[in-house]
Amino acid sequence: MDPLTHYMLALLVASRQGLDRERTRAFLVASLVPDIDLVMVVFGWSVLTRTHATVLGNLTVLPVLAVVVAWLLSRNPGRFRRVLPVCLAGVLLHTAIDLGVGLPILWEGNARCLRPFSEAVCLVSTWGLLPREMFIAAQILLLAVGWGGFAVMVSRGVRPWAALRAPPEDGN
Numbered sequence: 001m002d003p004l005t006h007y008m009l010a011l012l013v014a015s016r017q018g019l020d021r022e023r024t025r026a027f028l029v030a031s032l033v034p035d036i037d038l039v040m041v042v043f044g045w046s047v048l049t050r051t052h053a054t055v056l057g058n059l060t061v062l063p064v065l066a067v068v069v070a071w072l073l074s075r076n077p078g079r080f081r082r083v084l085p086v087c088l089a090g091v092l093l094h095t096a097i098d099l100g101v102g103l104p105i106l107w108e109g110n111a112r113c114l115r116p117f118s119e120a121v122c123l124v125s126t127w128g129l130l131p132r133e134m135f136i137a138a139q140i141l142l143l144a145v146g147w148g149g150f151a152v153m154v155s156r157g158v159r160p161w162a163a164l165r166a167p168p169e170d171g172n
């Protein structure tokens with residue numbers, strides 16, 4: 001999915017979980033980070049499709065990614081321990097959405113999320129369990145929730161991106 005949809009879905013989950021500002025921010029950032037390799041698009045579409053998610057979609061790399069995000073956002077052992085669980089949840093939410101409903105467009109077989117332990121392709125849509133149309137429908141639904149939710153919030157004067165601002169320092 002695109003980063004805006006990932007962001008809005010994570011915001012929805014965070015609001016349902018009643019997370020405080022610090023954890024909400026950490027969860028949102030972590031849920032976006034697996035897509036930072038999209039910057040590879042500057043080297044061309046074929047480079048992007050060959051590299052996207054090869055490293056950052058790997059289930060063995062995701063916990064490391066969560067630790068890095070948690071530390072960069074907290075820079076303090078107490079806060080680090082508070083935000084680490086939601087950072088783990090954030091990167092896993094992102095990858096679960098991508099592998100669960102994603103189509104092999106940006107992946108081109110890169111979705112070998114268990115490397116180096118297995119060469120299995122983790123993309124559910126490639127397993128032949130359900131018709132391709134089901135995955136397209138699921139993607140359209142998530143896009144509608146993400147982009148639609150964004151449009152509704154903004155039209156009501158609510159800024160969804162405000163949740164990314166750092167909470168006030170509490171002296172920890």
Ligand SMILES: [Zn+2]
Nearest residue numbers: 001034035098
């Ligand atoms: Zn992604």
